[in-house]
Structure formats: C-alpha cells, structure tokens
Amino acid sequence: MDITPVTRTAVSDVVFGQLVAEILSGRLAAEEALPGERELAERFGVNRHAIREALKRVQQSGLVRISQGGKTRVLDWRANAGLDTLSQLVSAGALPPLQILRDIAEMRRSVAADAARLCAERASDEQRAAVLAAAESYPTDSASIADTFGPDMDFWTAVIEGTGNVAYRLGLNTLVAGFTEVGWQTVVDLGLGEEYVDRDAHIDLARLIVDRDAAGAHRLAEELLGRTVARIAAAIKE
Amino acid sequence: MDITPVTRTAVSDVVFGQLVAEILSGRLAAEEALPGERELAERFGVNRHAIREALKRVQQSGLVRISQGGKTRVLDWRANAGLDTLSQLVSAGALPPLQILRDIAEMRRSVAADAARLCAERASDEQRAAVLAAAESYPTDSASIADTFGPDMDFWTAVIEGTGNVAYRLGLNTLVAGFTEVGWQTVVDLGLGEEYVDRDAHIDLARLIVDRDAAGAHRLAEELLGRTVARIAAAIKE
C-alpha cells in the first residue's frame, strides 16, 4: 500500500497557478487586458476575494500591472519578472525543462564558483571548518544521486554561508526551488549529475577553501559544476 | 514648485510591508507564531480580507508557513526566502544598505562576467550587433552617473539576452530591483560607479563579444564590474 499525504490546495492557489501559466506560456500577451475580477470570479467559479488574493500575487511576481479604476494588464515577464518566477516557468510549460535546467546549472556554476573564491578569502575559521565537515559528510561511492542531494545542499550552503553574501544565499534558495520544480527525476533519467557523486573533488575543494587558496577554489568549483553544465548541454543537443 | 505624483498605497500593501519588515528585521523570530488573522485585522485597523491578501504574499515570499487550523508561523528567511526578497531587505532595514549593495555588486559581477562569456560563445549575429550598438549608445565623458544608468541597463540587457539564459534574464531584473531600492543616491554620494562612465571599456567589451572572444570578454567584464565591488568594499571599511 502506497500512501501519499492528501494535498489540499487553496482555491486562490489554483487561480494563481492558472493565471501565471496563461501569462508565462504567452497565451496572454503583454499589454493585453485581463477580464475584470468579477468576471474572473464567475468564470473560475470562485469568490472574488480568491481572485484578488491570486491577482495580488501575480502582481508581486511582476507579471501584471494593476491600477484602480483601470483594467489589469499583462506585463512582459522577461523584462519584469523576478528570479523567483523561474520555478513557475517549469510548471507553466513555458520553456522546455532541459533548457531551464541548463540555465539553472549555468547560473549555479558562476555563482557557486565565485562563492568558493569569496569563502576562501574571507570566511571565518569556523565557517571554513564547517565547509570541510560538510564535504566529509558526502556518501562514499556507491550512493545513488538522490541520496547525495542532501549532503550536496549542505556543502554549498556552508560555502555560501562563508561568503556572508545574502544575495548568494537567497539566490541559492531560488535556484534550488526551480531545480526541485523540474524534478530530479529528469536528472536521474538523463544520467546527469556525475559531479554529485564525486566525493573526493568536494573534499579537495573544501581543503582549498580551508587553505585560503581563493584562485584554486574558484578554478576547481568552476570545473566541478561545469561538468553538469556540459552534460545538460550534451543532452539538449540530442 | 515641486510636484510629485500622489502615491495611493493599498492597505494590503502596507500590511504586507510591515509584516515583512517585522520578520526580516528579526523582531519576529523564526518558528514564532503570528497573531491570528482576526487579531491582526483589529490591530492594523483594517478588514480581515486585506490581512489575508498580505499574508498570502508573505507566504509566497517564503517568510511564513500557513496551515489551516493551525497557527501561521514565521520561517527562517535566510533558508527559505527567494532572491526577490532582496529588495525588501533594504526597506526593512534588516541589513546595512552598503552590505546589500556589495552583495548585489558581487553577484552582478559573477553573473554578468559569465554572461559576457556565454554571449560571445553563442549569441546570434544580430544579438552581438545589438550589444555593440548598446555600447556605442553610452554617453561620452562628461555625463553624470544618473544619465548612464539607462544605457548601462540596455547594454547588459543586450548581453544577457545574447546568452539565451532565462535565469540570468530574470536574475538581472531582481538585482536591478534591489539596487533601485537602495537608491542610487547612495551610489552617487559615495562616488561609486566610476565603471559606469567608462564608455571605452564597454565598447572594447562589445568588440570582444562580437569577435567571439569568450575568454577575453569574460576577463574584461569581470575586471570592469570588479571595480564597483572594490569601491564598495573600500567604502565599507571606512
């Protein structure tokens, strides 16, 4: 027997999801006017308040412009949406999952590589020790990719924590959210993520950081994360 | 006479802002329970619906966990908030503006440098031409920093557009939003942003991109944006 916890979804969440999908997929073009709240409420078969809760969130995402008295209009999401919208792009089916995966991997590479450098440069002794400890928590060889996800998160979180850069910290959260949305089932299927299992490389990287070898840490991190980028790029080409 | 357009702020926006500020500033600690919606409505002096609209957005920002029947609890924003929360950090006064500025500048450096590389590698002819055109639109010498903001945005937008990386595109939006929130008054006051005015360097960079010199473009972009990072770092030290 396979039990999954029931997921009770709030109506406003459903409305939000559908509106976002309409916009990101381009079915609602930029500058186009949305139906009025009352009409949306009728069409969705829900109360107007639910529509408003959803609409406010769509606005927060930078996807529409709401103005009292006037109509609510769609914005060009590429020019106005924030990085947090990344994860919605997947579920909206606006872009092929593999492309989003590649984009995430590329951003991760440059951000994490720089983080490794900064961490080596200015992290405290405790923070650098934490990085090494996280690296050593990596499972040995035979572990499956799924089992490596946790330790990998811990490792990079420790590195980024060592930089003291909030933007990197929050950016990591967003990228992980986007990645999760794509689902690492895709990752497993494609045989991506060899890098994850490379325990030794992570320990080497941690040592470089502990030794304050900023340049070396930067180089190794870039190489390490570049592997994933290359794999995805290869998968796309097929 | 100095006329500023009146800004009519929705009550739910005010509530949202205050709640976010309470959380980001740490006055509401993680795992702490928020007052009930009915009590919040009474304390803010607004209707419960307004509270709910705000609360839903706070949830979307990853700052609270809402559960029907149970109480709404605060989350650890460093571990759960997305990059879009960056701009709120400023207005909430959770962190010194200069630190946020530094963090943004650092992230911009690594992202934009990588974007320059990728753009040189794989942008179409039209896209690379657009980059060059944007660079040439830079004002000459005597322009003030404020006047350079527009052209600078255009230039980097063109570069990132050339990479075809959505994550970079959306990330740029978020970083700019955060930067704007800090207010470039701070930037001007500190005499930061010499880089902005360096028209020649941008044209050189554009040429490297047009010539598909990925490594060269990466190096120059990193140097160019690194100037800002260094300036801010120096300002912080004082």
Add this chain to the structure above:
DNA sequence: CGCAGCCCACTGGTCCAACCAGTTGACCTG
C-alpha cells in the same frame, strides 16, 4: 489515580453582498 477519547474553542478558508474610489468614454450642452 491515570489515561484514552471526546468535544469545543480557536485557527485559517470561502463565500455573499454591499459600498467606496478612481478611470474612461459616451453623451449632452453651449
């Protein structure tokens, strides 16, 4: 006396209905 189990008070979720407040354009007036 101890504890299982019920029950109610409290949480958030949804709905209905009304009214306020800007925006817009059709229409009427001079």
Add this chain to the structure above:
DNA sequence: CAGGTCAACTGGTTGGACCAGTGGGCTGCG
C-alpha cells in the same frame, strides 16, 4: 464642434456569516 458632465465600468474595502481543519482541555471510564 468643443467642452464639460455623468454614468458605467474598473479595482479597493468593508462587514458578516459560515465551513473546515487543529489542538488542548475536560470528562469519564478502567
């Protein structure tokens, strides 16, 4: 025909009622 007026939209706000989970206190059985 130019101008101003006003009514019919738009979103913004309020009140109140009720549904639906949660959790702790109380009750009553063993």
